Amino acid sequence: MVKLGVIGVGSMGGAIVRGLLSSGQLQTEDILVFNRTRSRMRALEEQFPLSVAPNAATVAREANYLLLGVKPHMLTPLLDDLGDALAAKPIVVSVAAGKSLADIAAHLPAKTPIVRVMPNVNAQINQSISGIAANQYVSEKALGEVQEMFDAIGKTALVPEEKFAAFAALAGCSPAWIYRFIDALAQAGVAHGFTKTQATQIVAQAVAGSALNVLHNLPQGLNPQALVDQVCSPAGTTVAGLLAMEDAGFSVATRAAVNAAVARDQELSTS
Structure with a gap:
């Protein structure tokens, strides 16, 4: 048995594995991974001597904690394909957006402990904020260990599942909006004589x-x-710029972005 099995070692799954190993929280012998496309794991394998399973079912059978790092549309087919491999009831940890605990449980043996986690893209540099919710079959000890795993890639917050859509907007979607804000400011800096690289760094x-x-x-x-x-x-420069931003709808647009993301998350969770 290994402590952590990971199915789907793409950008998010890879970031989690890299964070756990870089922090020393887990060792390579504690982790077993599988990715459908082996080439996607090449950089990670060059950095760490990982154990790679021949298939997803082997990971499910061998892991105490099973991290599902696949994209949301792949989650249900994966769980159905795993079938009997899940009979040992590992603690299943899903990072699939829009897939509720009930959605996941419907494709697992009864009373399987499930933890739902929403990290964000900043996991790539160990600066994620990850929301965590669990079903009633997850012990306090197991929940604490999942928190420790995700603390290796940033910070964690226990979030009631009914607030997951809002958390996804505030923490999962917002990096893209912040990147756009940074770029917009940098473009203005270019208009005033800086290079794009200089303005972006500033x-x-x-x-x-x-x-x-x-x-x-x-x-x-x-x-x-x-x-x-x-x-x-x-009567200073900052308040002048702030009032101009508000006149252009900055706060209204920001709230609209959150509301649109929450609405879309809810649509995806029922589709």
Whole structure:
């Protein structure tokens, strides 16, 4: 038996494995992996001497924790194909967006412990925020171990499953929106004489520092609006730009993006 089996070692599954091994939380002998396309694992295998199973069923039989890193449309066929390989009831951990605990349970033996996790793309640099929900068959010890695994690629938060769609928008979708925000600021910088690379580096560092400042100040009771007020001098440049952003619909557009992502997640979960 191995502690963790991973089926689907693409960008997300690979990031999780890399984070666990780089942090020292697990060793290569603790992990067994399988990916349908072996070439997708080449970079990971060059970095770590991983054990690679001949098929997905072998991983399911051998693992105490079974991480399903496949895309959402592949999850149900995979579970159905695994069949008897799941009889040992490993703790199943799914990162498939839009697939609820009930959806997954419908294709597993009765009373299988299941954990649903929503990481984000920043897992690639061990800076994810991962939402975690579990069914009633997952013990506190097992849930804690899953949290520890995902803490290796960032931070974790226990999230009631009914809030998973909102969490997916706030944490899973938002990196793309933040990337677009960074790019828009950088484009404005180009208009004022910077190269695109220079402008992007300046803005990205400003965004990174601002995010860290928010996290630093939250325990002291200073929310982001309080930090905005600190920066906005009366009749200054910052408040002028802020008012221009709001006149162009910045906050309204941001809330609309979250609402649209939540609505789409709910559509996908019922399709």
